[in-house]
Amino acid sequence: MWNLPNGLTLLRIALIPVFVVIFYLPTPWARPVCALVFTLAGLTDWLDGWLARRLGQTSPLGAFLDPVADKLMVAVALVLLVQADPSMWLALPAAVIIGREITVSALREWMAELGARAQVAVSMAGKLKTTAQMVAIVLLVLGGPVLGQPVRGMGYVLLYIAAALTLWSMFLYLRVAWPLLTAGPRGAADDR
Structure with missing residues (x-):
């Protein structure tokens, strides 16, 4: 149950509050770093699925968490973007x-x-x-x-x-x- 692919999925979920905090920082580097965090999360989405199949580490927990993590990250990002530019x-x-x-x-x-x-x-x-x-x-x-x-x-x-x-x-x-x-x-x- 606790393996590298699931760890990457949990990392993606953990990056959501990091993304939110950085998004609101009043510094010129906030947006580029925020985009980097989102890109990292997107890469973990691809990597966790690839590793799960490659290493034979698919699990019910991973099958549940993976789409949840994706949807949470995208929904949060879209809500923040709309709030910043309504x-x-x-x-x-x-x-x-x-x-x-x-x-x-x-x-x-x-x-x-x-x-x-x-x-x-x-x-x-x-x-x-x-x-x-x-x-x-x-x-x-x-x-x-x-x-x-x-x-x-x-x-x-x-x-x-x-x-x-x-x-x-x-x-x-x-x-x-x-x-x-x-x-x-x-x-x-x-x-x-």
Whole structure:
């Protein structure tokens, strides 16, 4: 249960408060360091999965924590970015991305209860979405020019691409789950 991949996932979760504190520091180096922390967290996301498969160290704890850590880091980063720049142009894709994560997480949990979780496994659209949103967040956290090049505009473009891919991947998940969602009563109590 306690292995290197799970340790990297826990490190990613531990980096969230570090990210928040650095984001609000009133120093010129805060944003670049914050972007570095987010990049490090993104790299641990890739590395922990690769190591878990390579070393044969997959575990139920890792399978649970990995997507939770990803969603927490992205949601916190998007909320901070919207708070720092409260515009509709940033809030809209942030709301789409966070809303999709909540919807797909609930869908996966429900499908797991039915024993059909494998039907809503991560798709290529989901992986492309994750890459676009991670790069977008790093660029938006940086905000200002990097090596004389404006990065904020590219961050917005990538965030909108990520939001579009977010909607597309959610549609793919819902399409797979739709027959079960519309199958009628299953005899189990619900939360409505």
